[in-house]
Amino acid sequence: MKYHLVTLGCAKNTVDSMRLEQALRSGRHTAVDEPSEADLLLVNTCGFIDAAKDESVEVVRGLDATRRSDQLLYVVGCMTEIAVDEVRKAVPNVDATFGVEQWDQIAAAIGPADPRYDIPLTTIPVLGQPSAYLKISDGCDRPCTFCIIPTIKGAMHSAPTSRLVAEARMYAAAGARELVLVAQDSTAYAEDEGGRDGLAALLEELSAGVPDVPWIRLMYAYPGRVTPRLAETMAALPNVVPYLDMPLQHGSDAMLRRMKRPTLAKSRQSIDVIRKAMPDVTLRTTFIVGFPGETEAEFKQLLRFVEEQRFDHVGAFTYSPQAGTPAAEYGDQVPEDVKQERYGRLMELAQGISHASNKTMIGREVDILVESREPGESASGEAIVVGRTVRDAPEVDGLALVKGTFPMGTMVRARVDGALPYDLLCTPLASPAVAPAAATKPAARR
Numbered sequence: 398m399k400y401h402l403v404t405l406g407c408a409k410n411t412v413d414s415m416r417l418e419q420a421l422r423s424g425r426h427t428a429v430d431e432p433s434e435a436d437l438l439l440v441n442t443c444g445f446i447d448a449a450k451d452e453s454v455e456v457v458r459g460l461d462a463t464r465r466s467d468q469l470l471y472v473v474g475c476m477t478e479i480a481v482d483e484v485r486k487a488v489p490n491v492d493a494t495f496g497v498e499q500w501d502q503i504a505a506a507i508g509p510a511d512p513r514y515d516i517p518l519t520t521i522p523v524l525g526q527p528s529a530y531l532k533i534s535d536g537c538d539r540p541c542t543f544c545i546i547p548t549i550k551g552a553m554h555s556a557p558t559s560r561l562v563a564e565a566r567m568y569a570a571a572g573a574r575e576l577v578l579v580a581q582d583s584t585a586y587a588e589d590e591g592g593r594d595g596l597a598a599l600l601e602e603l604s605a606g607v608p609d610v611p612w613i614r615l616m617y618a619y620p621g622r623v624t625p626r627l628a629e630t631m632a633a634l635p636n637v638v639p640y641l642d643m644p645l646q647h648g649s650d651a652m653l654r655r656m657k658r659p660t661l662a663k664s665r666q667s668i669d670v671i672r673k674a675m676p677d678v679t680l681r682t683t684f685i686v687g688f689p690g691e692t693e694a695e696f697k698q699l700l701r702f703v704e705e706q707r708f709d710h711v712g713a714f715t716y717s718p719q720a721g722t723p724a725a726e727y728g729d730q731v732p733e734d735v736k737q738e739r740y741g742r743l744m745e746l747a748q749g750i751s752h753a754s755n756k757t758m759i760g761r762e763v764d765i766l767v768e769s770r771e772p773g774e775s776a777s778g779e780a781i782v783v784g785r786t787v788r789d790a791p792e793v794d795g796l797a798l799v800k801g802t803f804p805m806g807t808m809v810r811a812r813v814d815g816a817l818p819y820d821l822l823c824t825p826l827a828s829p830a831v832a833p834a835a836a837t838k839p840a841a842r843r
């Protein structure tokens with residue numbers, strides 16, 4: 398059977414789609430790019446916030462409106478896990494719905510897997526080349542009052558280390574130059590099996606398992622859970638990059654209490670631990686503005702915290718109530734215009750800090766992982782390619798623009814000539830003969 402899969406939502410959902418594809422391909426089903434060529438239309442939905450739910454319904458509705466009568470339509474994933482009735486109500490003709498992690502059931506529904514046609518793992522494409530996401534655990538045990546994820550995904554459960562190493566090797570064999578470790582809370586890795594410092598042990602296994610992958614990047618650490626062992630392990634491993642994403646959500650203890658998040662002292666402690674072990678670490682964080690009850694004074698505490706810590710990258714969201722979460726029931730919701738105004742002030746401050754941080758890079762030599770498939774053109778007509786340094790995670794942080802034409806996946810040694818608020822402008826040092834990525838040593842650091 399030919400299937401066309403649409404994936405919505407975050408990087409973690411992209412990984413889920415890979416698992417689904419693995420199950421489908423093992424059953425001899427093949428992917429097609431055009432919906433019109435498919436026997437089965439599949440939508441892997443996102444239900445994280447209302448806007449994501451709306452988008453999911455829109456996509457399903459659009460496919461339903463244009464499909465032929467002989468094409469099946471299945472809706473799967475986060476939104477069908479928590480709000481299957483909404484999907485069914487909006488698009489009653491959907492042929493089947495499945496919740497999260499039901500990949501084998503979906504494959505079984507369209508035809509049993511035939512082991513004779515089992516396709517080796519290495520033929521599965523690396524999504525988002527030259528980077529691949531490695532989902533180390535799913536689910537979450539934390540009590541954050543704004544978040545529906547524990548309801549959708551259930552209790553935290555870790556993937557076995559041996560499977561993760563095998564998966565990492567598969568990506569490396571398929572050409573990945575970067576592995577991005579994702580989870581709802583990466584620092585909880587292996588706690589469900591009674592492990593302590595399981596994440597540090599996993600990094601050691603991965604680093605040794607794929608020594609040719611120059612960048613292993615860690616996302617979604619939980620404040621207060623960055624142990625000295627983890628920070629020192631990150632610092633010591635040659636292919637774990639000096640970068641950490643740690644969502645902190647706010648800079649006021651009163652707000653953090655209402656969110657049921659760790660205290661500011663815990664946030665500061667984790668930042669100190671990581672900066673002590675890696676003085677050149679790039680720190681990314683995210684904040685929620687306009688959470689119920691947020692006063693102007695509390696918001697200013699957040700601004701002061703951002704100024705104090707000078708995060709290299711800041712992402713921000715205006716609070717959006719999620720049905721089924723405690724915070725959605727809080728009485729003192731912040732008006733939308735106030736949320737937007739605070740969001741603007743926070744991002745203006747963060748942008749200035751990001752620009753200053755980028756300016757410190759001018760004149761330095763960096764390794765840039767080329768991401769663009771085709772070269773583009775600068776304003777002055779020069780050929781340029783787009784990539785990233787270790788300071789930037791895929792999809793969420795800035796870019797590095799490099800003069801010249803280099804194939805995707807190449808690691809280019811370059812000098813930083815200019816700094817924009819989020820992006821770097823660079824000139825290659827060894828042009829035009831730049832070693833292909835496979836021959837490149839791990840990025841120099843520290």
Ligand code: SF4
Nearest residue numbers: 537539541544546581
């Ligand atoms: S740690 Fe993250 S996923 Fe878990 S409940 Fe809090 S916000 Fe949600």
